[in-house]
Amino acid sequence: MSDLLAARSQMAMSLAFHIIFAVIGIGMPVLMVLAERRWQRTREPVYLELAKRWAKGTAILFAVGAVSGTVLSFELGLLWPGFMEFAGPIIGMPFSLEGFAFFMEAIFLGIYLYGWDRISEKAHLRAGILVALSGVLSGIFVVIANAWMNAPTGFTMVNGVPTDINPLKALQTPAAFSQTLHMTLAAFTSTGFGAAGVHALMLLRDATNRFHRRGLEIALTLAIPAALLQPLSGHHSAQHVAEHQPVKLAAMEALFETQAGAPLLIGGWPDEATGTVRYGIELPKVLSFMAFNDPTAVVRGLNEVPEADRPNVLLTHLSFQLMVALGSFMALVALVALWRMWRRDDLTHHRWFLRATVAAAPMGFIATEAGWMVTELGRQPWVVHGVLRTADAVTPMPGLVVPFLAFTALYILLAIATAWLLWRQILMAPAEAEWHRVHVPRGRPVVEGVRG
């Protein structure tokens, strides 16, 4: 394994690990707060139990997110000193703002978790809201930094040196809006369906458990709107990519030749050596329409750039297909849920619906990983699009395969420990008898929201 490949793999592995916890750190506080608010309104103890159980899970996952994030802040320099020397002065701003968002998140999470009986109920809920807000903000700031790598602004290159640096302009990179919106929705979709899936699984075993019924309800309130908006936001992202990063779009779509009225490719296995795609279905003109709102628009193909400047087409294309497929499935589940709820149907009696929700539980996370593969692999060979090559940014330190393997082993162990702990402490905790008292006869509509 070359040092460059080891560095890329270590970065990819560390980020892929961190993003799971980051996503949960953005989404879970919202669920926690929703449950606590309902508890304060209704005084149904089941909501308090939910808020507490979710908070416990958040605490465990947040700690892993915090330490893996710390690793990332150092890895940016340990692996890519050339990148940071270049990018630090331009894009350091969002990172420093992110630092304050971390502070707020950590401070108020500490207060939330340990402060149940130390501060007033109102102050406690307020602390929860601040955790949720700063979680969203920290995600937004760091994704702006990434958006800048995709569409760099705020400097001019003169003889290979950035001059005329303007960090405020860098913050306004055109990719910022589409990426931060899409990422925030991704966090809500993933956590929403993740939690909904766990409660759905429990309901499949015991449809009368009120704890899990309420859990499913709240998780779906977050998941449904996010999952419905996500394809729209993704479409917006894709139009942005089409305009600013044509090579990435060509790789996503495995479009080798520039053409007018380009087809949208569904499935398919691109072969870079021959520049062809096998086993795919082509929908004529649809790509041109999706990308530029014009069925005859010219879409640029990979043939426009030398081979050395192309990303890995196979991985980028497959990742993109995977994300879109999973996103479509989750949007469909959300639609069904919405329709059933509108019909005042009791979702828990539709075992096929519960099964679909269980299936959706890991999908948001997988789609998030796949989406990041599209963004990051599709940007190669550049670390800063069109300006700095990944190969020129890597550290001169040799033997990088050693830290790569060390961190991989560490993270595998950590993942196992975390999963096991969540299982033992949160899922396997004894169910309170009280949550079973209300039995809902099969098929009768449940009037949710009516208390007492």
Next chain:
Amino acid sequence: MAEWPLVELTAAAMVVSMAAYVLFGGADFGGGVWDLFARGPRAARQRALIADTIGPIWEANHVWLILVVVILFTGFPIAYARLSTALHIPLTLMLIGIVLRGSAFTFRAYDSRADDVQQRWSRLFAISSLVTPVLLGIAAGTVVAGGAAPPGRLSFHAAYIAPWTAPLPILVGLMTLTIFAFLAAVYLTVEAREADLATDFRRRAIASGIALTLLALATLWVARTAAPRLWEGLLLRPETRLIHVATALSSLGAFGALLGRRYRTARTFAALMAALIIVGWALVQYPYLVPPDLTVHEAAAPPITLALLVGALGVGGVILFPALWYLYRVFGPREG
């Protein structure tokens, strides 16, 4: 130069964050050390006090380190690139320690069953709390000794191993560990609500304070030949001498207060001492950020970046300090 106060302001913000990390985050590591050395009939109560004290606040305290890194790479990108290249190995080891400490502590706190698994988390938490500060100190000591030079054409060993395995960095590593342990012990005398527990930590504070004094003297002795600049700066420059006298006085103050069981006073002096050590280090190195050759001015980002960074830190501080105050007030030792 018109930009000079900006560069200095940015550097000062970094030094303040570093001092805050030592005072708060460092003490959390020190707590882990005392978990490892919990002994005697009250060992279980000592551990419980440590866990209760660290629990709600360690994640917030930890963010100071991230702030240091962020200021470094935004404000002094060349220095960040150089340090993270030269110190690749000790920093990587330190990160592994940070990961293990934080996750083991949390896993232990939330794994409510008191069985062997919990014991194992406990052990891992305590050992990584012991090792991580040493590695952090080694990295700082390498910088002080001028070991973070560009790798150039040096051999792997000469560029990436030899600089941080020298006696001076190792002594600074041990000193860092001792400072953290000393701070933790002093803070815990205040946190303890029972006199016997406070006495346990008083004894530990005095012992680690003595160890710290001895290590500081040893470091100074080694620095005379290993880092003549440091030696000179520490003893011969008039502007730094004042700081060192103040450091020495505050450590005496801390000792005196401990002996007299005035724990709150001891805490103030101990924190002052630790902060002065960091400030003193910064002044001794000034104008160099990465000795022997990279100054803060050479490493600094363009003025517009620094101005925005300082502005962001100022605005951030306005939000941050009340929030931190609230956190410590909610979880501080209950008065009365």
